Amino acid sequence: MTEQLELYDVTIIGGGPAGMYATFYSGMRDMKTKLIEARDKLGGRMLFYPEKMIWDVGGVTPTLCENLIRQLEEQARTFDPDIVFGQQIQKMDRQEDGTMILTSSTGERHWTRTVIMAIGYGIYKTAKLELEGADRYEVTNLHYTVQELEPFRGKHVLISGGGDSAVDWANELEPVAKSVTVVHRRDKFGGLERNVLRMKQSSVRLRTPYAVEKLYSRNGESIEQVTITHLETGDSDILDVDAIIVNHGMKSDFGQILEWGLDMGEWHANVSEKLETNLPGVFAAGDFVTYGSKLHLIAGTFTDAALAVNSAKLYMDPAADKVAYVSSHNSRFKEKNKALGVVE
Template identity: 75%
Template sequence: MEHQPELYDVTIIGGGPAGMYAAFYCGMRDLKTKLIDANPELGGKMLIYPEKVIWDVGGVTPVLCRQLIDRLKQQGVTFDPAIVLGEQIASMDRQEDGTYLLTSSGGNIHWTRTVILCIGYGILKMAKLEIEGADRYEISNLHYTVQELELFRGKHVLISGGGDTAVDWANALEPVAERVTIVHRREQFGGHEKNIANMKASSVNVRTPYSVSQLYSSGGERIEEVTICHVDTGETERIKVDAVIVNHGMRSDFGPVREWGLDMGEWSANVSEKLETNLPGVFGAGDFVNYGSKVRLIAGAFTDAVLAVNSAKLYLDPEAPKVAYVSSHNERFKEKNKALGALE
């Protein structure tokens, strides 16, 4: 290498909740840390749902996803990790001394002693509405995510989809929109039972098993009506709409990651209970990993991050404590607490 890059103890790939919390916890373990993300900003998959209300993070009252992202960002930079945005890592090569060289698609090289993979489901793309010509409405009133609830105030909104996010959007829009119709091709909805029950008990017009079959526009610029079709009988119904929201899931693409020699299934990498991959010095956390007691919640991503960082620390220093001291006893927080006025 003409210019030797700086060596880090840990390099985290992925800037979602697992990656941001891992960066924070690396600071608690006194590890020199770098975080790299392919997106231009931190947040991971949460960036797709900024208006979604998050209820299930311990100790955090209901919070908008964008607010939780901001809090995780603030926490993640507590110990000043190096942060590199807008770089996708294309290759991960182990050197003779056991360190890794990470090379981005643009040719930038990063050098690290260990790696923690927090890349979720890879690069995500929303599954599009499979109706010819639907894409021309994406600049007007066909949406694949809800960035701002107020955009739909007083409108007739049709949601196509039946997963957790579609149900959440229906519940969030019900008090805002004039009318919400949700169309799902199966009788059963995915997602949390309580949220589904709340939706069915509200004024949301639930249509199952139906799918969207046609879009209509008199002027060609905006969808004005939608035809839904019963998937069993073929019966159709035409509905006037002001906006259509599609949530048919996401397609993931791990790209070059599958060429790195990891033990991977279709959707995730297999790791041990200590979040170790099959590659020495490489660990994982969050949606990217799978193990026997895996919990697929944001709260679970935080626990994954802690376990992965602790394993990285012990990989680097087998004599180190197995876990970090809690924040109330951790020396690294004393000055920070004083700055906050928490200590006299």
């Protein structure tokens, strides 16, 4: 079986920020690398908010999420890794020599010495607005993500939900829309404290603890009014709307990976400080993992990725350096620096 497959030093499952940075860093460590992504593009969960401004990545001035995705992908491709799209890994079979064969939902197989799992919360599916007939308005003015701000200019926008994306969308749309109303089932909002405070101090109208209960349309094509109901008193209000944005979170699916025997909590794999799982040769990084000082930020996921790659390298070769040489001293960048016109 293995004779028909090409052997890789590391196979990274998942093309979000953890997977992309792990792909780059494994190149710094001169590892033969393959990245496998279930979707048809890289970005992971970041693909759901391309218009959000990212402020909290070290050394990166405020940038649109879609730009950060593009830069991370460009960086990931630095050392020409093999990148495979459209394959959700399901099975892992360990061979007699300790290598592993990964099998995807399409039946394709991948042979590897080590694995880094950067699968976040699995395959994401947007949690829909569970009201009768809601799906008919998805082609007009019911939205589950914000791709561009301009279509909402001058409109009355209602946001249902109170997670970090709902808060971010409210802040981004507040200077663009005619009005923004956030309807949330709880008084507490998700997201960074600074962003929540900004929303509360703006013209955004907050209706808590309320939920959207009914949609109205005279023309049958777009939503024109909604009923919102107070969850404690049962009192209802009818609001005029031009657009509704729903942020009720994500439903996720890890598929058959949960059958591998990983030490899992409810949502996360338990790993060591070296990002080791309980399975030999299998490491993990990013939102998929938890450990004592885990930081669930994009910035934190880069450290996870580097630690996982270093552990994979040492698993293959215990005599290897514990970390990669920094880029200013790493020989893998010598020719690339020359191409950039850098004289060393």
